[in-house]
Amino acid sequence: MQGQRRERIPHTFLPWIAGIGFFAGCAGILATAARPASVAPKPVGLAATESSAESTYPFEVRAPFHAGLFHWLDSIAGTSGGKTIPVYRKEFARRFSPTLDDRSSIRAFREARVFYADGGVSQSAADARLEAQKASGMTGAPSQAGPASFPPHGYSSMLGVFLETDSLEASLARLGTETDGAHLSALTHALESFKTRYRSIWGEAHYLPKFVADLDQPGNHRPIEKYLAEMARFFGVSATDPPRPRLILVPVPPGDGTHAQAVGVNLLLEIRPGDKPLDQISVIAHENAHFLFERIPQERRHRLEEAAIAAASQGREVWELLHEALPTALGQGVAQARTHPLHFTLDDPWYHIPAVDRLAKKIYPIVEQAMDEGRPLDESLVTAMVRAGR
Structure with missing residues (x-):
């Protein structure tokens, strides 16, 4: 449902940079512990002898340093789109007393x-191309080379590169084929200049490998895997066919909520000190719902959209909201109610955008009943959701 969204990056950055010193007086530093290396990819999922096929939902869990570094700087810059941006900014200002060079980077x-x-045009790319031509002995008048044009990739795509690749170098090499030299150089310089400071934060995130180890315990991964397999049946798609989802874990400072984001098969999850796998089932389910929706064949997705539009005069608007409201109803709604019934409530916010939060709670009874009955997502179910959310 989320996929590679094309909306613009929130422009919240420049006002914060101008007033970065405001946070410098905040107190408190995380306790230091042994530094964890990037957690190697770890497959999670039951063997066929331990679980019926209906309860199998294999996925991989990773905690790579370079993805954490990018997300950290992305949040400090205000370009991650996450609701935890203020938390990262306060921590950065408190711990590192940002300089003018930092602000420039x-x-x-x-x-x-x-x-x-x-996307956009870049004269620097054209200039670099001309220099390469001259170096190789090729002829060509400089006046014939205009600015190079680069297509838009969408706001989540750069994050997707860092989640997909195995190292900082591989991420930058891939981006080098998709953006101009000047911006790639600026990106590289910023990441390199902040890398040492991020290592001190990463070194304290000893709870990340512990979270991965805890997730591999049967008492934790079995109920999560079972629910995700049930969600796959709800969406009417395979729970086991490749490509399979990958949970990419990054640390977030304590004291507030967390941000998560699905970019294709890669599902970014922020983890706080003390978080337990079953405590995160609502977030894991929410992001996997995005992944599973993208597995629905395009022609069937089109039929679902047409049913939504035909269901009410506001059908198109409700359909757009369902892209976040349905994963919220499945994660923060059904998954939370089943796993933590004593803590489940309709009174607290499930989602940080009010319109999505309201719709998720309106469709929750419909989604809960469908999941209990094993009913798949079809046109009639979408129609019922749209009419409930009018």
């Missing part, structure tokens, strides 16, 4: 991020 990072997301 963050601005350049943001400009590179926006250029990659929105």
Whole structure:
């Protein structure tokens, strides 16, 4: 449902940079512990002898340093789109007393991020091409080379590169084929200049490998896997066919909520100190719902959209909201109610956008009944959701 969204990056960055010193007086530093290396990819899922096929939902769990570094700087720059941006900014200002050079690097990072997301033209790329031609002995008048044009990739695509690749170097190499040299250089400089400071934060995130180890315990992964397999049946898609989802874990400072995001098969999850796998089932389910919706064949998705539009005069608007409201109803609704019934409530916010939160709670009874009955997502179910959410 989320996939590679094309909306623009929230422009919240520049006002914060101007007033970055405001947070410098905040107190408190995380306790230091042994530094964890990037957690190697770990497959999670029951063997066929331990679980019926109906309860199998294999996925991989990773905690790579370079993905954490990018998300950290992305949040500080205000370009991650996450609701935890203020938490990262306060921690950064409190711990590292940002300099003018830091502010300049963050601005350049943001400009590179926006250029990659929105696309644009670059004279520097054309100049580099001419220099390469001259070096190789090729002839060509400089006046014939105009600015190079780069297509928009969408705001989540750069994050997707860092989640997909295995190292910082591989991420930058891939981006080098998709953006201009000036912005790539600025991005590289920003990441390199902040890398040492992020290592101190990463070194304290000893709870990340512990979370991965806890997730591999049968008492934790079995109920999660069983529910995800049930969600796959609800969406009417395979729970086991490749490509399979990958949970990419990154640390987030304690004291507030968490942000998560699905980019294709890669599902970013922020983990706080003390978080337990079953405590995160609502978030894991929410992001996997995005992944599973994208597995629905395009022609069937089109039929679902047509049913939504035909269901009410506001059908198109409700359909757009369902892209977040349905994963919310499945994760923060059904999964939370089943796993933590004593803590389940309709009174607290499930989602940080009010319109999505309201719709998720309106469709929750419909989604809960469908899941209990094993009913798949079809046109009649979408119609009922749209009419409930009018």
